[in-house]
Amino acid sequence: MRAKENPFKPTAGGEPPLLIGRKRIIRDFEKGLDNGVGAPGRIMLITGARGTGKTVMLTVFGDRARARKWDVIEETASEGLCERLVNELRARDAALDRLSIRPSLSFAGVGVSLGEADLSPKRMPETLRKAMAERLSSLEKRHAxxxxxxxxxxxxxxxxxxxxxxxxxxxxxxxxNIAIVFAGLPQMVSDLFNDEVITFLRRARTNVLTDIPIDEVRSALATTFETSGMTITEKQLQVAAQSTAGYPYMIQLVGYHIWDAGDLRDSDTISDQDVHDGLVEARKDLDNAVCIPELHGLSRRDREYLEAMSQSDGPVSTAEVAERMGKSANYAATYRKRLLDAYVIRETERGEVDFAVPFLREYLRRVAA
Known part of the structure; x- marks a missing residue:
């Protein structure tokens, strides 16, 4: 019998029903928790292009830690990160002081506020360290x-x-008894962790999330469809798997829309038309969620550089890109750097450049056609 709920979850950060190609990373993390203080998996860095499942991994790690009765604090880097961490660390213990204090005096029973004394950035390392220590002392009482x-x-x-x-x-x-996991884009995170002042974090175990082998994608799709009560042929599975190029977000989109197309017909059997319609919808969602936002905010020249790159099926030299743009190599190099800094493109080992955002090449080709 067909399941009532679509088993595929292409929501950002949501944990899919079947994690493909990530078992070793999850095992390393769990071993880090289980093997105690000093285990390699207790300081971890997860990197990869957008849509490769970095946030999903953080969600999974949080679930695995909670299953071991650990407390979990989940944050996203932005202004005020440390202040939020301190508040989170202290939030579950009412006996602890708050981040900010509001001293006041009383004259004849009338309270007079002296204003809010915010902790300065210079004191933040000490403040955060103390807040962590207090929370850990509380947790250690219950061996967590x-x-x-x-x-x-x-x-x-x-x-x-x-x-x-x-x-x-x-x-x-x-x-x-503490563990910390960072997730982010490879090039930007690399720059941050190479900072001489933050050398301690270089000890983090680094895991780069890459595309999933097509055979594993096909197998995972087959298992998920079968478990949900949907029948799908080997040929249809191969077409679906190939269309994802192993990109984790696209895997979920393709599975979701093909399953939904069959469900829309109230059928337990996927048809070739379901596969076709599902792939069309998956590409639309990918364009709207990944490709279009990636291009938003780029200059016209940035886009020209990308359009020139898209004429190649793989990595290409800046000299060749410049020639296609009708510009000098030095001129094109300016936009190369801008796009590298934004991690829209990446540099290969041979010094060439390639798209860092999956399916962006194909999107640019379709738009230009």
């Missing part, structure tokens, strides 16, 4: 630990990363 996960790490302020690195380093020195 603390996991902190930080998403979009490339957006973190340098001062926040220094404070976090300092606080974590002290907890590990004191053999406290």
């Amino acid at each position: 630990g603390l996991l902190i996960s930080i998403d979009e790490t490339q957006a973190a302020e340098r001062s926040d990363m220094i404070a976090i690195a300092t606080a974590i380093q002290h907890q590990i020195r004191e053999r406290r």
Whole structure:
């Protein structure tokens, strides 16, 4: 019997029913928790292009930690990160002081506020360290630990990363039961972690999320359709798997829309038309969720550089891109750097450039056609 609920979950950060190609990373994390203080998996960095499942991994890690009765704090890097962490660390213990204090005096029974005394950024490493220590002391009474996960790490302020690195380093020195996982885009995170002041974080176990082999995609799709009560042929599975190019977000989109097309007909059997219609809808969703937002805010020249790149099926040299643009190599190099910094493109080992955003090449070709 066909399930009532679509088993595929193409929602950002949502945990899909079947995690493909990530078992080793999850095992490393779990072993880190189970093997105690100093285990490699307790400081981890998850990187990969947009849509490869970084946020999903943080969600999974949080679930696995909670299953072990650990407390979990999940944050996204942005302005005020450390202040939010301190508040989270102290939130579950009413006896602890708050981040800000509001001193006041009383004259003849009338209270007079002296204003809010905010803690300065210079004091933040000390404040965060103390808040972590207090929370961990409370947790140790019930033999539990603390996991902190930080998403979009490339957006973190340098001062926040220094404070976090300092606080974590002290907890590990004191053999406290803590783990931390960072997730972010490869190039930006690499720049951040190469900061001389944050060298401690270089010890993090790095896991790069890449595309999933097509055979594994096909097998995962087959299992998910079968488990949900939908019949799908080997040929249809192969077409569906190939269309994803192994891109994790596209895998969920393709599965979701093909399953939905069959369900719309109130059928337990996927037809070739369901596959066709599902792929069309999946591409639309991918364009709207990934490709179009990626191009938003880029200059006309940035787009010209990308359009010139899209004429190649793979990596291409800046000299060749410049020639297609009708510009000098030095001129094109300016836009190459801008796009590299934004992680829209990436540099290959041979010094050529390729798209860092999956399916962006195909989108640009369709738009230009």
